[in-house]
Amino acid sequence: MALVGTKELRMAIASTTLNDVNLQAVGALVEQIRSNPQLAKTQWKSEVRWQGGFKSEARSRNLPAASSDEPTTLGGADTAANPVEQLLGALGNCLAVGYAANATVAGIRIKSLRLDLEGNIDLQTFLGLAESNAGFDAIRVKVHLDADAPAEAIKKLHDKVVKTSPVGHTLSRAVPLDVELSL
């Protein structure tokens, strides 16, 4: 029967897209890089435009711009997360991709995943009242993962995600910044 066939096809496709992850695309990329490691060398960009006050917009590739602002207590208009909140968000989003990718490869179905990130900043350096660390001294993340797998498999997944996160590595290492004024 045609209808049954269609349903079975849908189920077969669903089984290859566990966690809605396009495993075929990831697998193809891995194979391409395995035969030509140069393909692993990627470059990423962002263009930020100031919009007055403490507002700005960041744009990558042809994607919609993402807004940035500061809370009113810091002199902003409070229309969007501020840069340090965006940094925490970037780490959480990166870890989420890591869980989705590695769980899918391991055949683990994720039911839900939430990450709570936080960090402290002493504003004195930014405000010119001290010369110390202007940034986060540490970042804490609580991962709330509900998945169809034994505790041991979840622990293994977690360790792999933390060990291979691009944003995690960028934050936990000292990265040289070259900020050049183009006059």
Added chain:
Amino acid sequence: MALVGTKELRMAIASTTLNDVNLQAVGALVEQIRSNPQLAKTQWKSEVRWQGGFKSEARSRNLPAASSDEPTTLGGADTAANPVEQLLGALGNCLAVGYAANATVAGIRIKSLRLDLEGNIDLQTFLGLAESNAGFDAIRVKVHLDADAPAEAIKKLHDKVVKTSPVGHTLSRAVPLDVELSL
């Protein structure tokens, strides 16, 4: 004349909001922190929720959620900047706030400000093909600043911004990450 008075008042207010920056709010914060340095100790948060595939959303305070995704070549649906692009955006937005704040304090009017950020990532570690640095090895920023000030004042402004950026400090130092699985 009432009308002239109103216009003069508007002009006076405008002069205290150079670059659309609420200098009064920033000044009040500085004075509060000067008399009570404990007020400089701030905490920032982000809550990230996975949405299937490589999509997730980051939310801070009561602000609208910001979307995250990956390019199709990496198995995503390409609906938003990915986490490493967000990281570059966060740095650019942070530097933009720094220029706006410090230029305003120095009485410099910013006509336009754009920041071009880029960095390279070797995907082999993220994809499990190598055990090396999964993140940016370095980040380069070109700052395009058009402002009403002599070159020397611009250079001084630039140095101060780079020296006091919260996201800049976070990236250029090794920040301890504590990623805990909440079972």
